[in-house]
Amino acid sequence: MIEIVETGPLNTVQDMGRPGYRNIGVTACGAMDPLALEIGNILLGNPEGAAVIEVQTFPFRLLFTKRGAFAVTGADCRAKLDGVALAPWWAGEAEPGQVLELFPPLRDARAYVSLSGGVDVAPVMGSRSTSLRGSFGGLGGRVLAVGDSIATGAVQPAAVPKGGFGAVPPAVALKDVFPVGENGELVIRALPAGEHDLFGADAERFWSQPWKISARSDRTGYRLSGDPIHPVEVVEMRSHGVVPGVIQVPPAGEPIVQMSDANTAGGYPKIAGIIEADLWRMGQARIGSTLRFVPATHAEAKGIEKALATYVDDIRQTARLVGKALAAMA
Amino acid sequence: MSLLQKASFPSPASIVPNAEGLAKISFIGTRAFLLEAPGPFDLPNQRRIWALSRALEAHEQVAEIVPGMTNLLVILKETPDDPDTVIHQLQEKWQRAQGIDLAGRHIEIAVTYGGEHATDLPALCELSGLSDREVVRIHHEGTYRVFALGSAPGFGYLHGLDPRIHMPRKTVPSLKMARGCVTIGGMQTGVAVLTGPNGWNSIGFAEVQMFDPLAAAPAVMAPGDTVRFRPERIEL
Amino acid sequence: MSRRDRATSASAIGDFSDPALISTLTAWLGASGASELEISTKDGRALKIVLNPGASPVDVREAAPDVTAPRPEGRVLKAPLAGVFRDRHPGAPNVSSLAGEGTSLEPGAVAGFVEIGPILLPVIAREAAVVAKVHARAGELIGYGDPILTMEHAQ
Numbered sequence: 058m059i060e061i062v063e064t065g066p067l068n069t070v071q072d073m074g075r076p077g078y079r080n081i082g083v084t085a086c087g088a089m090d091p092l093a094l095e096i097g098n099i100l101l102g103n104p105e106g107a108a109v110i111e112v113q114t115f116p117f118r119l120l121f122t123k124r125g126a127f128a129v130t131g132a133d134c135r136a137k138l139d140g141v142a143l144a145p146w147w148a149g150e151a152e153p154g155q156v157l158e159l160f161p162p163l164r165d166a167r168a169y170v171s172l173s174g175g176v177d178v179a180p181v182m183g184s185r186s187t188s189l190r191g192s193f194g195g196l197g198g199r200v201l202a203v204g205d206s207i208a209t210g211a212v213q214p215a216a217v218p219k220g221g222f223g224a225v226p227p228a229v230a231l232k233d234v235f236p237v238g239e240n241g242e243l244v245i246r247a248l249p250a251g252e253h254d255l256f257g258a259d260a261e262r263f264w265s266q267p268w269k270i271s272a273r274s275d276r277t278g279y280r281l282s283g284d285p286i287h288p289v290e291v292v293e294m295r296s297h298g299v300v301p302g303v304i305q306v307p308p309a310g311e312p313i314v315q316m317s318d319a320n321t322a323g324g325y326p327k328i329a330g331i332i333e334a335d336l337w338r339m340g341q342a343r344i345g346s347t348l349r350f351v352p353a354t355h356a357e358a359k360g361i362e363k364a365l366a367t368y369v370d371d372i373r374q375t376a377r378l379v380g381k382a383l384a385a386m387a
Numbered sequence: 388m389s390l391l392q393k394a395s396f397p398s399p400a401s402i403v404p405n406a407e408g409l410a411k412i413s414f415i416g417t418r419a420f421l422l423e424a425p426g427p428f429d430l431p432n433q434r435r436i437w438a439l440s441r442a443l444e445a446h447e448q449v450a451e452i453v454p455g456m457t458n459l460l461v462i463l464k465e466t467p468d469d470p471d472t473v474i475h476q477l478q479e480k481w482q483r484a485q486g487i488d489l490a491g492r493h494i495e496i497a498v499t500y501g502g503e504h505a506t507d508l509p510a511l512c513e514l515s516g517l518s519d520r521e522v523v524r525i526h527h528e529g530t531y532r533v534f535a536l537g538s539a540p541g542f543g544y545l546h547g548l549d550p551r552i553h554m555p556r557k558t559v560p561s562l563k564m565a566r567g568c569v570t571i572g573g574m575q576t577g578v579a580v581l582t583g584p585n586g587w588n589s590i591g592f593a594e595v596q597m598f599d600p601l602a603a604a605p606a607v608m609a610p611g612d613t614v615r616f617r618p619e620r621i622e623l
Numbered sequence: 624m625s626r627r628d629r630a631t632s633a634s635a636i637g638d639f640s641d642p643a644l645i646s647t648l649t650a651w652l653g654a655s656g657a658s659e660l661e662i663s664t665k666d667g668r669a670l671k672i673v674l675n676p677g678a679s680p681v682d683v684r685e686a687a688p689d690v691t692a693p694r695p696e697g698r699v700l701k702a703p704l705a706g707v708f709r710d711r712h713p714g715a716p717n718v719s720s721l722a723g724e725g726t727s728l729e730p731g732a733v734a735g736f737v738e739i740g741p742i743l744l745p746v747i748a749r750e751a752a753v754v755a756k757v758h759a760r761a762g763e764l765i766g767y768g769d770p771i772l773t774m775e776h777a778q
Contacts, residue, residue, distance in 0.1 A: 076450065082538055142733075182605065220703075298421075300418075303416065320538055322537035379739055
């Protein structure tokens with residue numbers, strides 16, 4: 058059980074989302090960085106899709122009203138428990154009355170607070186994710202506010218060793234799989250989408266130029282600024298289903314990347330679609346930062362997915378073994 | 388080594404051109420394949436989409452199927468090793484898909500035409516050259532089919548709008564259109580299910596709840612349903 | 624008497640050739656009184672560690688870190704498990720060492736990490752003290768109970 062002591066405006070309860078209802082217009086929602094959510098839960102011994110708090114505005118403070126383990130993953134938000142600094146991607150145990158604080162991260166955008174047993178709100182259509190647009194899911198379908206009390210599910214048997222433990226962040230462990238561009242820009246891999254060739258020579262400029270994430274970006278989507286691109290002819294598109302990661306180009310020529318809270322349907326020409334294994338990095342991209350798209354194939358995407366899965370499995374296995382080893386030696 | 392210099396643009400060679408009755412099939416990311424029916428935006432084409440949808444929904448590799456307007460987004464459970472195989476399978480299933488008619492329900496929606504919510508009725512009159520009364524009459528005399536749901540929870544795209552009152556979507560959306568606005572977007576009509584930005588043109592208002600997330604069947608409408616609008620009031 | 628522990632993972636386990644992981648597993652095995660550990664994965668990889676039957680499984684336990692009794696000559700922080708010593712968080716390569724010689728540490732402060740595959744265990748100062756000597760080198764593979772730092776009480 059925790060209580061929100063301080064929060065910015067856009068922090069919500071999220072889990073892995075509610076896919077499966079796009080055919081009735083329901084957005085999947087879910088964590089913008091599902092990898093951080095998954096690892097936080099693994100460290101705590103939670104079910105891996107347990108609901109967590111997604112923090113994207115800082116500072117954020119919560120009070121533990123009961124003893125409980127927690128993890129802070131995702132953006133390094135220089136978290137402190139009662140003033141004592143915690144390493145990034147870390148799990149620890151809090152006593153009643155202790156306060157966990159998250160500060161504005163210097164890199165990346167979103168931090169995830171996992172709690173032992175998971176955030177316990179009523180699932181709606183199979184998920185505890187907050188749908189802000191639909192005003193359902195999460196905590197009353199709304200953003201978190203100061204004074205909110207949040208219940209947790211059945212606490213997991215002590216998975217977190219005394220003194221806490223952490224995971225080697227994916228940016229370190231997988232630095233060869235998720236490279237950074239020469240000028241520090243994010244490199245995002247994508248597959249050409251339906252109207253790619255309609256952009257003619259502009260398609261090449263889509264891949265070659267850096268794009269800046271504009272201030273008009275949020276969980277719904279990122280608007281990119283750069284040299285506009287236009288299709289060689291205007292086509293009348295019929296509305297069709299879309300998934301997060303789709304890169305659409307509205308008439309003004311600056312692409313929009315749909316993210317977790319995206320509309321389920323679209324009708325703008327789409328030039329590319331981001332590979333799923335890179336979406337967590339998009340979810341951590343900051344407003345004002347620069348990214349570059351690199352064309353990929355299904356085979357390449359598959360390789361990246363495999364590397365990610367191996368990393369997550371490694372954490373899952375090793376966390377368990379380390380816990381047992383420490384318990385055995387205690 | 389720089390990934391950025393590896394700029395051999397993969398030509399979407401696997402994307403089948405829209406020719407000879409073949410569907411256009413393209414990627415949206417790694418797991419989603421968009422199949423677009425060739426030919427007109429009409430009921431026969433949509434019936435084939437419904438049939439294809441039915442044929443695919445039990446497929447073990449399919450996670451999710453999202454029917455659109457004469458198109459279908461197929462989301463697989465896993466990134467396929469060979470996308471060409473998926474494309475060929477989809478194409479084959481499309482070729483075999485015979486139109487089915489869904490046994491939909493009949494839904495009648497009471498509408499207040501005109502009034503404070505009909506913000507775009509004057510513009511539609513101007514575009515169509517019809518009087519407001521004629522626009523309203525043409526709209527409520529139509530019988531519409533729910534082609535697909537999407538965009539917002541429970542929103543049904545309705546087909547069957549009389550070409551005389553087709554009206555393109557706005558280039559700049561209305562920022563706060565109310566839930567319940569009866570709208571026209573291109574050659575489709577519908578009822579707004581959320582209050583918020585909306586690019587469709589409003590000609591009236593209906594007091595309806597199209598979606599309840601806690602219900603066993605959250606959406607009121609389903610593809611194949613027939614919809615009629617009953618003019619409860621006309622405020623012109 | 625021989626007890627066997629068996630673990631089967633649903634998918635790939637980490638790198639079996641990682642000496643840190645094997646060393647951890649061996650230490651765990653000894654401490655838990657088991658003589659044999661077998662881990663297999665669904666993809667067919669397997670790891671089997673058999674302790675020398677003559678060896679006393681409690682050797683490891685005797686090397687356990689002494690974290691409760693302060694010694695007058697200073698206190699040694701020991702490795703909580705076998706792994707690779709990190710003198711700073713791997714996600715923050717540009718910060719300086721957390722506990723160089725002469726550094727004052729508050730109780731609860733993290734003086735370094737032991738990296739076991741993708742998992743990091745903290746090396747924690749239990750009381751206010753100054754680092755008198757650093758025994759472990761960053762990046763070095765250390766065994767369970769190996770000394771990492773010697774701390775002296777602050778004057």
